[in-house]
Amino acid sequence: MNQKNYPDYRSTSYHLNVRGRKVLPNGGSRSSIQSSPYTIFLKSGHGKNIVDVDGRKLIDFNNNFTSLIHGHCHPAIVSAATEQISMATAFSFGSEIEIKLAELLCQRVDGFEQIRFMNSGTEAVMNGIKVARAYTGRAKIAKCENAYHGSYAAAEASLAVDPTDLKIADPISKAYSAGTPQGVLDDVIIIPFNDVENSRRILNQYGSELAGILFDPFGSGLGRIAPSQDFINLLAEMRDTHGLLLISDEVIAFRADYLGCMHQFNTRADVTCLGKIIGGGFPVGAVAGSRDVMSVFESTDEKARLPHGGTFNANPVTMAAGYAAMEMMTPEAFLRINSLGQAFRNAITDVLEQMNLQANVLGQASVFAIDIIDPRIGNKNLKRGALRQIEGIEADFINAGYFLSAGLHGTVSTAMDENDIDPFCDTLKSILKTM
Numbered sequence: 001m002n003q004k005n006y007p008d009y010r011s012t013s014y015h016l017n018v019r020g021r022k023v024l025p026n027g028g029s030r031s032s033i034q035s036s037p038y039t040i041f042l043k044s045g046h047g048k049n050i051v052d053v054d055g056r057k058l059i060d061f062n063n064n065f066t067s068l069i070h071g072h073c074h075p076a077i078v079s080a081a082t083e084q085i086s087m088a089t090a091f092s093f094g095s096e097i098e099i100k101l102a103e104l105l106c107q108r109v110d111g112f113e114q115i116r117f118m119n120s121g122t123e124a125v126m127n128g129i130k131v132a133r134a135y136t137g138r139a140k141i142a143k144c145e146n147a148y149h150g151s152y153a154a155a156e157a158s159l160a161v162d163p164t165d166l167k168i169a170d171p172i173s174k175a176y177s178a179g180t181p182q183g184v185l186d187d188v189i190i191i192p193f194n195d196v197e198n199s200r201r202i203l204n205q206y207g208s209e210l211a212g213i214l215f216d217p218f219g220s221g222l223g224r225i226a227p228s229q230d231f232i233n234l235l236a237e238m239r240d241t242h243g244l245l246l247i248s249d250e251v252i253a254f255r256a257d258y259l260g261c262m263h264q265f266n267t268r269a270d271v272t273c274l275g276k277i278i279g280g281g282f283p284v285g286a287v288a289g290s291r292d293v294m295s296v297f298e299s300t301d302e303k304a305r306l307p308h309g310g311t312f313n314a315n316p317v318t319m320a321a322g323y324a325a326m327e328m329m330t331p332e333a334f335l336r337i338n339s340l341g342q343a344f345r346n347a348i349t350d351v352l353e354q355m356n357l358q359a360n361v362l363g364q365a366s367v368f369a370i371d372i373i374d375p376r377i378g379n380k381n382l383k384r385g386a387l388r389q390i391e392g393i394e395a396d397f398i399n400a401g402y403f404l405s406a407g408l409h410g411t412v413s414t415a416m417d418e419n420d421i422d423p424f425c426d427t428l429k430s431i432l433k434t435m
């Protein structure tokens with residue numbers, strides 16, 4: 001049991017927020033973790049547990065936004081990273097461990113013949129788009145309205161907008177951040193997620209100008225609703241009709257399957273953007289595809305079609321940690337963590353049904369989202385980019401010892417097991433009862 005309640009204005013976390021706000025906008029460097037009344041500051045994490053600077057112990061269902069598939073400080077990852085750190089952290093030479101991680105990933109996924117590493121999922125999506133542009137010689141891309149793909153300007157178009165009423169008009173490309181050049185927006189065609197007929201019409205209209213279609217086969221930023229098989233089939237049909245590339249953003253989705261997320265749809269992407277779990281807890285991004293598509297990065301006597309540098313790309317610490325993390329993600333490990341995710345979703349559904357609440361339990365594989373519609377409770381409807389308000393049910397979870405992502409999203413790690421389900425559901429039940 002935790003002794004102190006959140007919010008506590010005498011806490012060390014609160015004082016760090018006050019101090020941080022003097023030198024950091026909103027007190028930190030990630031919009032996604034800045035919170036109101038204040039952001040919790042962390043001291044340590046081991047396995048599924050984290051301890052904050054005030055000594056509060058929490059079970060971490062955020063796992064650094066799905067990136068820590070083994071939870072915190074897994075001994076094999078710590079050992080691989082520290083061994084590498086003791087030898088060298090970054091240098092302007094090749095390292096064998098980069099090839100080993102590339103081999104591991106390319107052996108697993110149909111369609112990965114070559115891979116290129118970088119430092120974040122945002123860079124992965126940016127480079128995925130650049131690959132499609134360099135390969136096709138076309139400028140425009142298409143993406144789904146309100147889909148989140150990181151912080152690259154083109155990928156941010158029409159994020160956090162009110163959904164377009166398709167009886168009146170087609171979605172248009174809108175700026176997410178102030179100052180986005182109109183030229184960037186003009187090169188992004190917006191389609192309605194999972195709406196096959198309207199998307200077909202729009203994609204056919206712009207098909208010959210499109211370098212690629214950027215999409216997330218997990219629906220991560222769309223309330224955890226997966227694309228339908230029909231929607232994926234439409235995207236594949238558009239590739240064949242218009243000679244564009246399918247850019248699959250698997251920055252989160254790659255945790256779905258040993259063989260990659262698109263395997264579940266029986267479709268191959270041309271470019272896959274990766275991040276999060278493949279870095280073993282260190283900053284990472286990557287794009288992968290066929291030798292032909294990836295040849296845009298290759299230079300000879302001539303400049304590459306897509307020159308791509310980066311001081312810390314494929315740094316050996318990330319590569320060593322990523323290799324250790326991904327080596328442990330055997331087919332059995334994926335099955336175990338995915339069935340644990342399903343068991344959580346089933347148990348949560350039972351609780352909500354027993355309590356007669358209007359709610360949906362969303363998510364796939366090892367993630368869940370509890371979407372309570374019931375007006376008596378209701379999840380906070382968080383607009384992306386707005387300050388997270390930790391209050392009501394979200395604060396109750398913290399005070400009961402659980403850290404969930406905003407909107408009651410949870411990510412299961414391999415550090416968890418079936419014994420974690422009942423205590424979590426008991427907590428959910430007792431919070432809902434008191435509300």
Ligand SMILES: Cc1ncc(COP(=O)(O)O)c(C=O)c1O
Nearest residue numbers: 120121122148149150220251275
């Ligand atoms: C689907 C998706 N794409 C891209 C990104 C950007 O990754 P990063 O935060 O590593 O830049 C994220 C991050 O959450 C994501 O969820």
